[in-house]
Amino acid sequence: MANFATLDELKARLDWTLDADEERIATSALEDASDMACLYAGREWSDASVPRIVRTLVLKACKRYMNNPSGYTQSRAGDETLGWGDDQGEDAGTVHFSADERKLLQEIGGRKPGLISAQVSAWNSVSRPVSAGLVPVDRPGEKPFPMFGADGEPW
Template sequence: MAYAALDELKGRLDWELDEDEIRIAGGALQDASDLASAYGRDWPEDTAPRLVKTLVLKSAARYMRNPNGYTQSRAGDETLAWSDAHGRDAGSVYFTREEIRLLEELAGRRLGLTSAPITAWGTKLRPGRATVPVDYGGDPFPFFADEASPW
Protein backbone atom coordinates (compact mmCIF):
# COMPACT_ATOMS: atom_id res chain seq x y z
CA MET A 1 0.00 0.00 0.00
CA ALA A 2 1.49 3.32 -1.07
CA TYR A 3 0.02 6.70 -0.16
CA ALA A 4 1.03 8.15 -3.55
CA ALA A 5 1.03 6.89 -7.13
CA LEU A 6 4.01 6.49 -9.41
CA ASP A 7 2.56 8.99 -11.92
CA GLU A 8 2.40 11.63 -9.16
CA LEU A 9 6.06 11.05 -8.40
CA LYS A 10 6.96 11.26 -12.09
CA GLY A 11 5.28 14.67 -12.17
CA ARG A 12 7.67 15.92 -9.47
CA LEU A 13 10.80 14.79 -11.26
CA ASP A 14 12.32 16.74 -14.16
CA TRP A 15 13.42 13.77 -16.27
CA GLU A 16 11.87 10.71 -17.87
CA LEU A 17 12.41 7.56 -15.82
CA ASP A 18 13.84 4.44 -17.46
CA GLU A 19 12.78 0.90 -16.47
CA ASP A 20 15.22 0.58 -13.57
CA GLU A 21 14.31 4.01 -12.23
CA ILE A 22 10.60 3.14 -12.41
CA ARG A 23 11.25 0.02 -10.33
CA ILE A 24 13.34 2.01 -7.84
CA ALA A 25 10.71 4.78 -7.69
CA GLY A 26 8.01 2.23 -6.84
CA GLY A 27 10.15 0.92 -4.01
CA ALA A 28 10.87 4.46 -2.79
CA LEU A 29 7.13 5.24 -2.68
CA GLN A 30 6.49 2.04 -0.73
CA ASP A 31 9.34 2.75 1.70
CA ALA A 32 8.18 6.33 2.25
CA SER A 33 4.61 5.12 2.83
CA ASP A 34 5.81 2.55 5.36
CA LEU A 35 7.78 5.24 7.18
CA ALA A 36 4.75 7.54 7.15
CA SER A 37 2.72 4.77 8.81
CA ALA A 38 5.46 4.20 11.38
CA TYR A 39 5.89 7.87 12.29
CA GLY A 40 2.20 8.71 12.00
CA ARG A 41 -0.32 5.92 11.97
CA ASP A 42 -1.64 3.35 9.55
CA TRP A 43 -4.16 5.47 7.67
CA PRO A 44 -6.42 3.68 5.18
CA GLU A 45 -5.06 4.47 1.73
CA ASP A 46 -8.17 6.33 0.53
CA THR A 47 -8.64 8.41 3.71
CA ALA A 48 -5.05 9.47 4.41
CA PRO A 49 -4.65 13.24 4.83
CA ARG A 50 -3.37 15.07 1.74
CA LEU A 51 -0.30 16.18 3.64
CA VAL A 52 0.71 12.53 4.13
CA LYS A 53 0.70 12.06 0.35
CA THR A 54 2.69 15.28 -0.07
CA LEU A 55 5.31 14.16 2.46
CA VAL A 56 5.59 10.71 0.88
CA LEU A 57 6.10 12.26 -2.56
CA LYS A 58 8.65 14.71 -1.17
CA SER A 59 10.66 11.95 0.47
CA ALA A 60 10.57 9.66 -2.57
CA ALA A 61 11.53 12.53 -4.93
CA ARG A 62 14.42 13.48 -2.61
CA TYR A 63 15.66 9.92 -2.82
CA MET A 64 15.23 9.70 -6.60
CA ARG A 65 17.24 12.90 -7.12
CA ASN A 66 20.11 11.64 -4.97
CA PRO A 67 19.84 7.89 -4.29
CA ASN A 68 23.38 7.61 -2.93
CA GLY A 69 23.10 10.57 -0.56
CA TYR A 70 26.03 12.49 -2.01
CA THR A 71 26.72 15.99 -0.72
CA GLN A 72 29.69 16.69 -2.98
CA SER A 73 30.93 15.24 -6.25
CA ARG A 74 33.88 16.14 -8.47
CA ALA A 75 34.82 14.61 -11.77
CA GLY A 76 38.51 15.69 -11.85
CA ASP A 77 39.87 13.67 -8.97
CA GLU A 78 36.73 11.56 -8.58
CA THR A 79 35.89 12.98 -5.18
CA LEU A 80 32.59 11.93 -3.59
CA ALA A 81 31.40 12.99 -0.17
CA TRP A 82 28.54 11.98 2.10
CA SER A 83 27.15 13.98 4.97
CA ASP A 84 26.55 12.75 8.48
CA ALA A 85 23.62 15.14 8.74
CA HIS A 86 21.17 12.31 8.14
CA GLY A 87 23.35 9.63 9.69
CA ARG A 88 22.21 6.15 8.79
CA ASP A 89 19.47 7.63 6.56
CA ALA A 90 21.91 9.07 4.01
CA GLY A 91 21.33 7.34 0.70
CA SER A 92 17.90 6.00 1.71
CA VAL A 93 14.31 7.17 1.81
CA TYR A 94 13.88 9.32 4.93
CA PHE A 95 11.81 12.10 6.46
CA THR A 96 13.35 15.22 7.95
CA ARG A 97 12.71 16.06 11.61
CA GLU A 98 10.11 18.62 10.60
CA GLU A 99 8.35 16.09 8.36
CA ILE A 100 8.34 13.53 11.19
CA ARG A 101 6.83 16.14 13.52
CA LEU A 102 4.09 16.87 10.97
CA LEU A 103 3.28 13.15 10.64
CA GLU A 104 3.10 12.78 14.42
CA GLU A 105 0.74 15.74 14.66
CA LEU A 106 -1.45 14.39 11.86
CA ALA A 107 -1.69 11.11 13.77
CA GLY A 108 -2.73 12.93 16.95
CA ARG A 109 0.50 12.27 18.82
CA ARG A 110 1.35 15.30 20.86
CA LEU A 111 4.78 15.34 22.42
CA GLY A 112 5.26 16.93 25.79
CA LEU A 113 4.36 16.57 29.41
CA THR A 114 1.05 15.46 30.74
CA SER A 115 -0.33 14.69 34.15
CA ALA A 116 -2.44 11.77 35.23
CA PRO A 117 -4.48 11.59 38.43
CA ILE A 118 -3.34 8.74 40.64
CA THR A 119 -5.11 7.25 43.64
CA ALA A 120 -4.24 4.25 45.73
CA TRP A 121 -6.33 1.11 45.44
CA GLY A 122 -9.01 1.02 48.07
CA THR A 123 -8.99 4.77 48.66
CA LYS A 124 -12.26 6.01 50.11
CA LEU A 125 -12.96 9.61 49.27
CA ARG A 126 -15.28 11.42 51.66
CA PRO A 127 -16.28 15.05 51.43
CA GLY A 128 -13.50 17.09 53.00
CA ARG A 129 -11.36 14.10 54.03
CA ALA A 130 -9.87 11.08 52.32
CA THR A 131 -7.55 8.31 53.43
CA VAL A 132 -5.09 5.95 51.82
CA PRO A 133 -4.74 2.33 53.02
CA VAL A 134 -1.41 1.32 54.53
CA ASP A 135 0.44 -2.00 54.30
CA TYR A 136 1.33 -2.38 57.96
CA GLY A 137 -2.27 -2.85 59.10
CA GLY A 138 -2.57 0.43 60.97
CA ASP A 139 -5.03 3.26 60.58
CA PRO A 140 -5.46 4.67 57.06
CA PHE A 141 -3.19 7.60 56.21
CA PRO A 142 -4.89 10.99 55.63
CA PHE A 143 -4.88 11.91 51.96
CA PHE A 144 -5.54 15.65 52.38
CA ALA A 145 -3.80 18.05 54.76
CA ASP A 146 -6.94 19.39 56.41
CA GLU A 147 -10.64 19.86 55.80
CA ALA A 148 -10.38 23.60 55.04
CA SER A 149 -7.90 23.15 52.19
CA PRO A 150 -7.62 19.68 50.67
CA TRP A 151 -4.20 20.46 49.18
Protein backbone atom coordinates in the same frame (compact mmCIF):
# COMPACT_ATOMS: atom_id res chain seq x y z
CA MET B 1 -0.53 -1.55 2.27
CA ALA B 2 -1.43 1.10 -0.26
CA ASN B 3 0.90 3.57 -1.90
CA PHE B 4 -0.13 7.12 -1.08
CA ALA B 5 1.31 8.51 -4.31
CA THR B 6 1.64 7.16 -7.82
CA LEU B 7 4.72 6.68 -9.93
CA ASP B 8 3.39 9.26 -12.40
CA GLU B 9 3.08 11.86 -9.63
CA LEU B 10 6.70 11.21 -8.65
CA LYS B 11 7.86 11.37 -12.30
CA ALA B 12 6.23 14.80 -12.61
CA ARG B 13 8.44 16.09 -9.78
CA LEU B 14 11.71 14.77 -11.20
CA ASP B 15 13.90 16.60 -13.72
CA TRP B 16 14.65 13.57 -15.90
CA THR B 17 12.90 10.61 -17.49
CA LEU B 18 13.23 7.41 -15.49
CA ASP B 19 14.52 4.24 -17.12
CA ALA B 20 13.08 0.80 -16.24
CA ASP B 21 15.53 0.22 -13.38
CA GLU B 22 14.88 3.66 -11.88
CA GLU B 23 11.12 3.06 -12.14
CA ARG B 24 11.51 -0.15 -10.13
CA ILE B 25 13.52 1.72 -7.47
CA ALA B 26 11.00 4.58 -7.41
CA THR B 27 8.08 2.17 -6.96
CA SER B 28 9.84 0.59 -3.98
CA ALA B 29 10.60 4.02 -2.56
CA LEU B 30 6.91 4.98 -2.77
CA GLU B 31 5.96 1.79 -0.89
CA ASP B 32 8.59 2.43 1.79
CA ALA B 33 7.64 6.07 2.27
CA SER B 34 3.94 5.19 2.52
CA ASP B 35 4.67 2.53 5.15
CA MET B 36 6.84 4.94 7.13
CA ALA B 37 4.15 7.64 6.96
CA CYS B 38 1.70 5.23 8.62
CA LEU B 39 4.31 4.31 11.22
CA TYR B 40 5.10 7.89 12.20
CA ALA B 41 1.44 8.93 12.18
CA GLY B 42 0.39 5.89 14.18
CA ARG B 43 -2.58 5.15 11.92
CA GLU B 44 -3.50 3.47 8.65
CA TRP B 45 -5.09 5.21 5.67
CA SER B 46 -6.52 3.92 2.43
CA ASP B 47 -5.77 5.51 -0.94
CA ALA B 48 -9.05 7.41 -0.75
CA SER B 49 -8.76 8.62 2.86
CA VAL B 50 -5.12 9.71 3.00
CA PRO B 51 -4.77 13.47 3.65
CA ARG B 52 -3.20 15.44 0.79
CA ILE B 53 -0.35 16.64 3.01
CA VAL B 54 0.67 13.02 3.68
CA ARG B 55 0.73 12.38 -0.06
CA THR B 56 2.91 15.48 -0.47
CA LEU B 57 5.31 14.36 2.26
CA VAL B 58 5.64 10.92 0.67
CA LEU B 59 6.44 12.50 -2.69
CA LYS B 60 9.02 14.85 -1.11
CA ALA B 61 10.78 11.95 0.62
CA CYS B 62 10.85 9.91 -2.59
CA LYS B 63 12.09 12.83 -4.69
CA ARG B 64 14.86 13.46 -2.17
CA TYR B 65 15.85 9.80 -2.40
CA MET B 66 15.67 9.62 -6.20
CA ASN B 67 17.84 12.74 -6.56
CA ASN B 68 20.59 11.10 -4.51
CA PRO B 69 19.98 7.34 -4.09
CA SER B 70 23.59 6.59 -3.18
CA GLY B 71 23.65 9.19 -0.42
CA TYR B 72 26.59 11.17 -1.75
CA THR B 73 27.50 14.35 0.05
CA GLN B 74 29.94 15.49 -2.63
CA SER B 75 30.68 14.64 -6.26
CA ARG B 76 33.70 15.73 -8.25
CA ALA B 77 34.38 15.49 -11.96
CA GLY B 78 37.51 17.22 -13.20
CA ASP B 79 37.55 20.73 -11.83
CA GLU B 80 33.80 20.77 -10.99
CA THR B 81 32.53 19.85 -7.56
CA LEU B 82 28.90 19.37 -6.59
CA GLY B 83 27.85 19.15 -2.95
CA TRP B 84 24.59 18.24 -1.24
CA GLY B 85 23.79 19.87 2.08
CA ASP B 86 20.62 18.04 3.11
CA ASP B 87 21.92 17.25 6.61
CA GLN B 88 20.81 13.68 6.00
CA GLY B 89 23.53 12.10 8.10
CA GLU B 90 23.00 8.38 8.48
CA ASP B 91 19.74 8.59 6.50
CA ALA B 92 21.60 9.56 3.33
CA GLY B 93 20.85 7.09 0.56
CA THR B 94 17.54 5.95 2.10
CA VAL B 95 13.95 7.02 1.84
CA HIS B 96 13.42 9.12 4.96
CA PHE B 97 11.40 11.95 6.43
CA SER B 98 13.09 14.96 8.00
CA ALA B 99 12.54 15.68 11.70
CA ASP B 100 9.97 18.37 10.85
CA GLU B 101 8.15 16.00 8.50
CA ARG B 102 8.06 13.28 11.17
CA LYS B 103 6.64 15.76 13.68
CA LEU B 104 3.99 16.84 11.18
CA LEU B 105 3.02 13.21 10.51
CA GLN B 106 2.68 12.60 14.25
CA GLU B 107 0.40 15.61 14.58
CA ILE B 108 -1.71 14.52 11.62
CA GLY B 109 -2.10 11.11 13.23
CA GLY B 110 -3.16 12.67 16.54
CA ARG B 111 0.06 11.86 18.39
CA LYS B 112 0.88 15.30 19.69
CA PRO B 113 3.83 15.47 22.06
CA GLY B 114 3.34 17.19 25.38
CA LEU B 115 2.85 16.72 29.07
CA ILE B 116 0.52 14.14 30.52
CA SER B 117 -0.39 13.32 34.08
CA ALA B 118 -0.22 9.78 35.33
CA GLN B 119 -1.34 8.44 38.68
CA VAL B 120 1.57 7.04 40.66
CA SER B 121 1.32 4.70 43.60
CA ALA B 122 3.75 2.66 45.64
CA TRP B 123 4.07 -1.03 44.90
CA ASN B 124 1.83 -3.24 47.03
CA SER B 125 0.05 -0.24 48.51
CA VAL B 126 -3.55 -0.28 49.71
CA SER B 127 -5.88 2.52 48.72
CA ARG B 128 -7.88 4.01 51.55
CA PRO B 129 -11.02 6.11 51.36
CA VAL B 130 -10.17 9.77 51.14
CA SER B 131 -12.26 12.27 53.01
CA ALA B 132 -12.86 14.38 49.93
CA GLY B 133 -13.88 17.92 50.48
CA LEU B 134 -12.33 18.32 53.92
CA VAL B 135 -9.71 20.91 54.72
CA PRO B 136 -7.26 19.91 57.48
CA VAL B 137 -7.17 22.14 60.54
CA ASP B 138 -3.93 22.90 62.36
CA ARG B 139 -5.44 23.00 65.86
CA PRO B 140 -5.24 19.89 68.03
CA GLY B 141 -8.57 18.20 68.73
CA GLU B 142 -10.56 19.99 66.01
CA LYS B 143 -12.26 18.20 63.11
CA PRO B 144 -11.37 18.97 59.49
CA PHE B 145 -13.33 21.86 57.97
CA PRO B 146 -15.80 20.83 55.20
CA MET B 147 -14.98 22.50 51.89
CA PHE B 148 -18.16 21.43 50.07
CA GLY B 149 -21.81 21.42 51.04
CA ALA B 150 -22.51 17.73 50.30
CA ASP B 151 -20.46 14.56 49.98
CA GLY B 152 -22.18 13.33 46.82
CA GLU B 153 -22.16 16.52 44.83
CA PRO B 154 -19.41 18.95 45.86
CA TRP B 155 -20.62 21.95 43.87
